[in-house]
Structure formats: structure tokens, C-alpha cells
Amino acid sequence: MGNYLVVGGTKGIGKAVVEELTHAGETVFVWARSPENIANFTQNDATEATLDLSGLPDHLDGLVYCPGSINLKPFHRLSEDDFYKDWKVNFMGAVKSIQAVLPLLKKAEQASIVLYSTVAVATGMPFHASIAAAKAAVEGLTKSLAAELAPQIRVNCIAPSLTQTPLADKLLSSPEKIDLAGKRHPLQRVGSPKDIAQMTTFLLSLHASWITGQIYHVDGGMGTLKV
Numbered sequence: 001m002g003n004y005l006v007v008g009g010t011k012g013i014g015k016a017v018v019e020e021l022t023h024a025g026e027t028v029f030v031w032a033r034s035p036e037n038i039a040n041f042t043q044n045d046a047t048e049a050t051l052d053l054s055g056l057p058d059h060l061d062g063l064v065y066c067p068g069s070i071n072l073k074p075f076h077r078l079s080e081d082d083f084y085k086d087w088k089v090n091f092m093g094a095v096k097s098i099q100a101v102l103p104l105l106k107k108a109e110q111a112s113i114v115l116y117s118t119v120a121v122a123t124g125m126p127f128h129a130s131i132a133a134a135k136a137a138v139e140g141l142t143k144s145l146a147a148e149l150a151p152q153i154r155v156n157c158i159a160p161s162l163t164q165t166p167l168a169d170k171l172l173s174s175p176e177k178i179d180l181a182g183k184r185h186p187l188q189r190v191g192s193p194k195d196i197a198q199m200t201t202f203l204l205s206l207h208a209s210w211i212t213g214q215i216y217h218v219d220g221g222m223g224t225l226k227v
Contacts, residue, residue, distance in 0.1 A: 002061030002108075004204065007031045007046050007097050010038070012165030013116070013200075014066035016193035020201045029056055031097070046093035051100045059107035062204040064114045065094040069134075070167055072127040083130050090134040094141065105153050112204045113149075115142055116196075117159035119219040135159075139215050146213030154212035156203045161219035163191035186221030 004021050008014040009030035018038075021028045030036070031044040031051070044051050046067060069089050071082055094115055105111040117135040120128040139157055146155040162181055164172055172178045172190065182189040199218050202208055217223045 001025050001027065003027045003029065003057045003059060004062040004064070005029045005031065005056065005060055005101060006064045006066060007044075007093070008066035008068075009064075010034060010036045010041075012066070012167055013160075013163065013193045013196045014064070016197035017064055017066065017200050020194075020197045021204075024201065027057070029060075046097045047088050048096075051096065053100060056101070056104060058104070060101055060104040060111060061108045062112045062114070063098065063101055063105060064200055064204070065097050066116065067093050068116060068167060069131060070171070071130050073130070074127060075129045078130050083133065086130045086134040087137070090131070091137040091141070094138060098145070108152075110206070110209065111153045112208070113145070113153060113155045114200050114203050115155070115157045117142075117157050117215060119159055119161040119217060119223045121159060122215075122217070123223045142215065143213050150212060154203075154208070156208070156211060156213070157215045158196060158199055158203070159215055159217050159219065159223070160191055160196050161185060161222040163193060163196060165193055184222065185219070186225040186227045189220065191218065191220060 004026055006014050006018050006028060009018040010032040018028050029040040030038060031042050033045045035043055042052050042055050067089055069086050071086055115138050117139050120132040121136045121139055142155050142157040162168055196218055
């Protein structure tokens, strides 16, 4: 059994990842901004300059960075601040988290990092300029770090389509919206946190020990199929 840190592990996909890992008997540590009554929780904002490493073990077998944003606007309405906020949450938060715990990951026999992108990076979508740009940076970070940290630390990224999480509440606020969003996907439904969490735990595990530097599209077929 291993030690895993989930950043943003109190809601949505992050919470589902924590549940999957815990169910498998792993030891899970959680960083998030909001205080939560859960084991091994430390209140941390991953976008801040300093992070509280207290409570972490002497090594980590895996890191999952979950915080993200959904900021959909026409390009002409996106401000410089919009781009900066999306960059800060999605990209710089991941960078700071990885840098903070890299020494602990290097102490593991083999460690794994999982990051998250979006289907909108590979498949151009209107109103996604800010978030797609920030997540494209995450994909670049994934491949660069995978090369730099091999062979000891594997780095992979998951690019979901719309997933039913608190972050997507405004887009999926009624049964009708959920149904319409589902019909845009070849598999005829939006994603669930469990869909993404199961892929995440696979990439963390030794079942994926020969996989690194990859971007996985767990998106109901949205990114590659037209039906």
C-alpha cells in the first residue's frame, strides 16, 4: 500500500479519487482550501507561495492535482484577469504543488503524478479560449516533466469532457441541461466523477508502470468521434 496526496480532494473528481484510493486500502492525504472533517486533511491553497507540508509522510507514491475552473466567455469579453485566474488555478497551482512535494516523490521507489486537462485543448470549442489555453499549458507540463523525471516518476494527464461535478453546476443545473449535454457525446451522457477517478487510480498504480507522458481523453468519445 502507498501514500498519495490529492490536491483539491474534497469535492467532485478529487473527492471521488480519494474514495477510490481509500477503498483500495491506500493512505490518502488531502490538501484543499476549505476546512473539511476528513482524515489527513491540511488546509492549503495550492496557488499560494507557501504550502504547509506538515502531516505528510516521509515519502509519497503519488500526487493528483485536481483544482480547476470553467470560465466560458466569448473571447472579446475575456479580460486579462480572466486569463490570469485560469492560469493561476489550473497551471501554477499544479506547478507549485509538484515543486513542494517533489522531494517526497523522489523518495518513493516509483511514483506517479496525475494532472487534468480538458477535451477543449485538442478539440477547438467556442468560448473556451482562456481555460483551453491554461490546460494546454498543463499538457505541455505533463510531457516535459515526464521526460525530465523518468524513470523514477511517471507523469500523465487526463483530459475529460463535461463531468457532473460542483464546478459544472451552472452548466448542468437541470435534468434538461444534463440530457442535452449528454446527447453531444457519442456515449450519450456526461461524465461522472467516478469515470475520471477510476482512470486516475489506474495511472497511479503499478498496472500503469510502463505509461508516462500521455494525455488520456476520457470524454465519452467527444474528442475523436462524430456520430
